[in-house]
Structures are given as C-alpha cells and as structure tokens.
Amino acid sequence: MNRVLSTLDRPVWIAFALTLAILCIGTVYTLTTTGTAPLLQPGYLLQQLQIGAFLGLCAMGMMLVILLGEIDLSLPWTLTAAAMVATAIGGPLAIPAALAVGLVVGLLNGFGVSVLRVPSMIFTLGMDTVLRGLMVAQTGGYAPQDQATPIMLWLAKGRVLGLPVALVLWVLLSIGMVFLLNRTVFGRALYAIGSKERAAYLSGIRTRRVVVAAFVLSSLCAAMAGVLLAGYSAKAYQGMGNAFLMPAIAAVVLGGTNILGGQGRYSGTLAGVILIVLLNSVLSIMQMPEAWRQIIYGLVIIGMLLIYRR
Amino acid sequence: MILWLRRNPGLAGILVLFAGLYLIYHMLHPRGFTSAVLIQNANESVAIAFVAMAQTVPVLARGLDLSVGAVMTLTGCIASVLVSGTPLEILGGMALTLIAGAAFGLINGLIVVQGRIPPIMATLASGAIAIGLALLIRPQPGGEVDGDLGWALTNSVWDFCDTYGLAQGGAAWWVRPFADLPVPLILLFGTACLVWLPFKRTLTGRTVYAVGSAEAAALASGLPVRRAQLSAYLLAGFFAGCAGLYLAIQTSTGNADTVQAGAYTLNSIAAVVLGGTALMGGRGGVIASILGAFVLRVISFYFRILDIDPLLQPLIEGLVLLLAVSAGAFAAFNVRNRLELMR
Numbered sequence: 001m002n003r004v005l006s007t008l009d010r011p012v013w014i015a016f017a018l019t020l021a022i023l024c025i026g027t028v029y030t031l032t033t034t035g036t037a038p039l040l041q042p043g044y045l046l047q048q049l050q051i052g053a054f055l056g057l058c059a060m061g062m063m064l065v066i067l068l069g070e071i072d073l074s075l076p077w078t079l080t081a082a083a084m085v086a087t088a089i090g091g092p093l094a095i096p097a098a099l100a101v102g103l104v105v106g107l108l109n110g111f112g113v114s115v116l117r118v119p120s121m122i123f124t125l126g127m128d129t130v131l132r133g134l135m136v137a138q139t140g141g142y143a144p145q146d147q148a149t150p151i152m153l154w155l156a157k158g159r160v161l162g163l164p165v166a167l168v169l170w171v172l173l174s175i176g177m178v179f180l181l182n183r184t185v186f187g188r189a190l191y192a193i194g195s196k197e198r199a200a201y202l203s204g205i206r207t208r209r210v211v212v213a214a215f216v217l218s219s220l221c222a223a224m225a226g227v228l229l230a231g232y233s234a235k236a237y238q239g240m241g242n243a244f245l246m247p248a249i250a251a252v253v254l255g256g257t258n259i260l261g262g263q264g265r266y267s268g269t270l271a272g273v274i275l276i277v278l279l280n281s282v283l284s285i286m287q288m289p290e291a292w293r294q295i296i297y298g299l300v301i302i303g304m305l306l307i308y309r310r
Numbered sequence: 311m312i313l314w315l316r317r318n319p320g321l322a323g324i325l326v327l328f329a330g331l332y333l334i335y336h337m338l339h340p341r342g343f344t345s346a347v348l349i350q351n352a353n354e355s356v357a358i359a360f361v362a363m364a365q366t367v368p369v370l371a372r373g374l375d376l377s378v379g380a381v382m383t384l385t386g387c388i389a390s391v392l393v394s395g396t397p398l399e400i401l402g403g404m405a406l407t408l409i410a411g412a413a414f415g416l417i418n419g420l421i422v423v424q425g426r427i428p429p430i431m432a433t434l435a436s437g438a439i440a441i442g443l444a445l446l447i448r449p450q451p452g453g454e455v456d457g458d459l460g461w462a463l464t465n466s467v468w469d470f471c472d473t474y475g476l477a478q479g480g481a482a483w484w485v486r487p488f489a490d491l492p493v494p495l496i497l498l499f500g501t502a503c504l505v506w507l508p509f510k511r512t513l514t515g516r517t518v519y520a521v522g523s524a525e526a527a528a529l530a531s532g533l534p535v536r537r538a539q540l541s542a543y544l545l546a547g548f549f550a551g552c553a554g555l556y557l558a559i560q561t562s563t564g565n566a567d568t569v570q571a572g573a574y575t576l577n578s579i580a581a582v583v584l585g586g587t588a589l590m591g592g593r594g595g596v597i598a599s600i601l602g603a604f605v606l607r608v609i610s611f612y613f614r615i616l617d618i619d620p621l622l623q624p625l626i627e628g629l630v631l632l633l634a635v636s637a638g639a640f641a642a643f644n645v646r647n648r649l650e651l652m653r
C-alpha cells in the first residue's frame with residue numbers, strides 16, 4: 001500500500017521540487033542582475049497565482065476528460081466564445097449566458113464522443129473550428145467593443161480578505177473537484193471508464209451519461225476561465241483561448257495523470273499548473289526570447305515524463 | 311480494379327468524394343477546366359498533402375505525431391537558408407533539409423519508443439522544440455530560395471524543362487503527353503510511390519500495420535515492433551520535411567509561424583480521418599490521406615468561385631469536417647453488441 005501511494009504521489013513531489021528549483025534559479029538571476037528578489041515576495045506570488053487561476057480552471061476541466069482517456073481540443077474557442085457572449089450580453093445575465101455556452105458545447109461534444117463514437121480528438125477539433133467560425137461570423141473578425149461587467153471585473157481582479165478573488169474561486173472549485181473525484185459515484189466511474197470502458201459498462205455504469213457529464217464539466221470550466229479572462233482584460237478578443245490548450249494538457253500530464261486515462265490525482269494537476277505558471281513568469285523575468293522559451297518548455301515536458309517513467 | 315477498390319473501402323470512399331467534389335468545382339468554375347487552374351490548385355494542396363502523409367504513418371502504428379506542422383515549419387526555415395547558390399549547393403541544401411526532417415522524426419521515435427512516453431505528449435513537446443529552433447533560425451520571415459527552382463517546381467512539366475533546358479526545352483516528343491501536368495503533383499505522387507509504396511511492402515512496413523492492429527500479437531510473433539515504430543516516426547519527419555522544403559521553395563522564404571504550424575498539424579489529423587485511416591491504427595493508408603487533404607482543400611476552393619462571405623468560411627469548414635466525421639459514425643448505430651464499440 002505504501003509503495004502504491006508513493007508511486008502515485010511521485011509526480012507531485014517531482015513537480016514541486018522542480019517548481020522550487022525554478023524559483024531558486026529565478027531568484028539567483030534577479031539578485032545578480034538587479035539585487036532584488038521579487039519572486040520570493042508574497043505579493044508577487046499571489047499575483048502569479050491569480051493569473052494561474054485561469055490556467056488552473058482550464059486544466060481542471062481537461063483533467064476530467066483525460067481521466068476518461070479522451071481529450072477536449074475545443075477548449076480555446078469554448079473559452080473565447082463564452083467570453084464574447086458574456087461581454088456581448090452584459091448585465092446580470094452575462095455569466096449565466098457564458099456558462100450556457102459551455103453547457104451546449106459540452107453536451108454536443110459528449111454526444112459526438114459517446115453516442116456517435118467519433119474519436120474525441122477529431123470531434124472536439126471540429127467543434128473548435130465551428131465555434132471559431134460562429135464567432136468570426138458574429139464579430140466580423142475584430143475584437144468586440146463590449147466591456148466586461150462589474151461582476152466579471154471583480155471576479156478576475158477583485159480581492160477578498162487581501163486574497164485575489166480568482167485565486168479564492170480556484171481554491172473553492174479545487175476542493176469541489178477533489179470531492180468529486182474521490183467521494184462521488186461519478187468520480188469513481190470516471191476512473192473506471194478510463195481504465196477499461198467495457199468492464200465499467202458491464203459493471204452497470206451508465207458510461208454514456210458519465211462521458212457526457214465529463215465533457216459538460218470540461219466545457220463549463222473553459223467557459224468560466226473565459227469569463228475570468230475577459231474580466232481580467234476588461235473585454236473579449238479573438239484567439240484569447242489559444243494560449244491555454246497546450247499548457248492545460250501539459251499541466252495535467254506533468255501532474256502524473258495518464259494521458260490514456262484511468263489514473264491521476266488532482267493534487268498533481270495543481271502542481272503541474274503552478275509549475276507551468278512559475279516557469280512562464282521566471283522566463284519572462286529573464287526576458288527569454290520566444291524561441292528559447294519554446295525549447296525550454298518542450299525539454300521540461302519531455303524531461304519530466306522521462307523521470308516519471310524511471 | 312473494382313476488386314481492388316472493394317478491398318480498400320476507405321480509399322474508394324474518399325476517391326469518389328474527391329472526384330465528385332472536384333468535378334463539380336470545375337463545372338462551376340467560370341473558366342472551366344484549364345491547366346492553369348489545375349497547377350494553381352496543385353500548388354495550394356501539396357504542402358497539406360505531404361503533412362497528411364506524415365501524420366498517417368504514426369497513426370497506422372497506433373501513434374500520433376502532433377509535431378508534423380512544427381517540423382514542416384522548422385525544415386522550411388532550414389531550406390530558406392540552405393537552398394540557394396550553385397546547382398550543387400541547391401541540391402545539397404535540399405538533401406540536408408530532408409535529412410533534418412527525418413532526423414527530427416527519428417528523435418521523436420526514440421523518445422516514444424525508448425522513453426516510453428505517450429506519443430501525444432512526446433510529440434507535443436518536441437513540436438514546441440521544433441518551433442523554438444525554427445524561431446532561432448528565422449526570427450523574422452525571410453530568406454533567399456533560388457528563384458529558378460521556385461518557378462520550375464511550381465509550374466507545369468513544360469515550364470520545368472524550359473527553365474533548365476531539358477528535353478529540348480520541353481519540346482521533345484516524349485515530354486509532350488505530360489507537358490501540361492503540374493510538377494507539384496508529380497513530386498507528391500512520386501514521393502508516395504518511391505518511398506511509401508516500397509516501404510509498405512517491406513517487413514517493417516507490414517509491421518507498422520501489425521503494431522496498429524495488435525501490438526502484443528505483433529511482438530509475440532517476433533515482428534520488429536520497435537524498428538517499425540521508429541521508422542514510422544522517421545517517415546513522418548521525412549514527409550513533414552518534404553512539406554517544409556516545398557513550402558519554402560514555393561514562397562521562396564522561410565517563416566517560423568506558430569499559428570500556421572498548429573493549423574497544419576490539426577488539418578493533417580482531419581485529412582487522415584477523412585481518408586478513412588483509423589485513429590486506433592492498423593487500417594488505412596497514405597494515398598487515402600493525400601486525397602483527404604485534397605478534399606479539405608477543394609472545400610476552400612469552392613469559397614472562391616461561389617463568392618461566399620469570407621467571414622462564414624471558417625464556420626462552413628468546421629461544419630463540413632464535423633458532418634464528414636459523424637457520417638462515418640452511423641456504423642455505430644447498427645452494432646448489435648454495444649461492447650464492440652468499446653475498448
């Protein structure tokens with residue numbers, strides 16, 4: 001039992017160790033160049049975690065789908081569409097409207113994957129293209145002029161008890177996620193289907209419903225991230241979700257979740273998100289050119305996965 | 311012929327779809343069928359067709375290569391540096407570009423096979439590295455690819471002979487029957503016939519299919535499973551290199567465009583699926599994927615002649631893709647035992 005636990009938790013420890021290493025390297029760099037250590041100030045770290053909340057929400061939804069052994073490539077434009085609809089509708093209905101977008105996208109994705117049996121990689125990709133098409137047709141390809149509502153601004157930039165609201169929201173949803181994965185029938189069914197769908201079906205799990213629900217939750221998370229991001233930049237813009245797809249998948253996998261499904265813990269995904277967010281911020285402090293950023297990014301993912309396999 | 315098509319239902323389906331779409335396109339085209347239109351269409355389709363070929367081979371072995379677009383971009387940038395100068399330098403530069411693509415594919419294969427990392431993650435990460443390297447080579451779009459070569463390879467056979475003074479400037483009797491054929495199509499199908507078809511018939515090639523159907527059974531039968539997987543990724547890198555080289559020659563520049571790389575990768579998966587290759591591996595082929603890529607392209611040709619609002623184009627492209635993949639799914643409704651659908 002102890003050995004099982006330690007192998008499961010290994011990715012979490014490795015990810016945290018690497019995060020600390022990144023912080024140390026960044027601090028040494030800032031100390032030698034400017035003589036200050038902004039990376040170790042709580043204010044700076046809180047701000048980074050506030051930005052990390054957007055990626056955190058995306059990774060949360062992505063993890064549910066990856067646990068099934070599927071993938072959701074429609075994340076970028078689900079996020080963007082939700083943000084655009086929220087800012088276009090405005091008023092108190094902005095956030096419900098954004099979540100409704102997520103609900104519809106998730107239902108369609110789930111229908112395509114579980115009933116039509118189209119591979120999720122290709123169906124969600126098509127969904128992403130359709131959403132992009134809808135948004136381009138709607139906005140004319142420009143950034144819409146509508147502004148985010150006060151609630152959205154507060155959610156993304158406000159503070160309660162000195163903590164960023166976005167961070168608090170992320171923590172609350174994370175607690176809900178841990179409960180969902182470990183303490184509910186739905187959570188256990190996710191792992192069961194991801195391990196062996198036939199076995200799960202034969203043991204009486206209604207696999208179609210579970211798959212649809214997972215895709216719906218994934219799209220809802222993406223929609224919520226869109227609401228927050230639109231609040232953070234005060235409006236929605238074209239392609240705002242593009243920067244989130246690959247990091248979200250990477251965060252989930254770096255956290256030790258098996259991309260083939262059935263295995264993984266939420267603590268790992270959290271560690272993966274924090275790792276990626278801090279890696280990004282240290283690289284931008286070092287003013288690393290985009291070329292080296294991409295190379296380091298790729299090397300870190302390959303290196304970490306190689307270590308996990310040992 | 312009919313027997314052969316019956317044995318390849320995926321290929322037959324996409325062939326009929328493509329032929330139908332392309333025929334109607336030419337009937338609707340204001341100038342009808344001309345060699346110029348064919349050459350233009352061919353030029354616009356070759357890069358995506360090469361990338362679709364690249365994607366097919368790992369998919370057949372139940373893998374995936376999310377770095378094909380990035381490798382295409384990287385090799386395009388390499389070609390924009392190397393392919394110029396004396397004829398010997400140009401030939402050497404082209405060879406080096408293709409070797410670079412194949413080498414990157416081999417590294418992908420080593421990470422997947424020796425490192426035992428799921429292909430989707432390994433190639434996602436190596437794709438980021440490829441883009442980084444491309445940006446290092448070409449921080450800004452640019453480059454000097456030989457102009458004569460660009461003209462010769464993107465036009466008809468006659469122009470090719472004319473440019474290089476071959477076969478009496480294209481007037482020789484044995485060139486005439488092919489004189490109006492576009493060179494890009496000859497390059498594309500030439501590569502497929504000279505590289506893929508022989509490879510498919512080797513032991514390694516058969517093993518690629520065997521690994522896709524049942525890896526454990528292939529291993530137990532003593533087939534060279536690792537060699538097959540390695541060569542699948544190597545071929546993917548090589549074909550992606552062909553796409554990059556062609557794109558660089560066509561545009562005479564190299565451009566480390568991240569968005570373009572991503573779009574090519576995603577379209578390659580779409581082309582593979584349209585061509586009837588199973589994402590679970592073991593069934594399908596490279597030629598069908600080329601036709602799948604052509605179908606994707608023909609759809610965009612329609613936008614031009616039908617005068618469709620450019621703002622609606624992404625929406626229609628997406629809907630066509632969704633409908634096409636869902637149409638293949640109706641088999642799911644005829645299955646008696648639902649367990650057959652599950653893994």
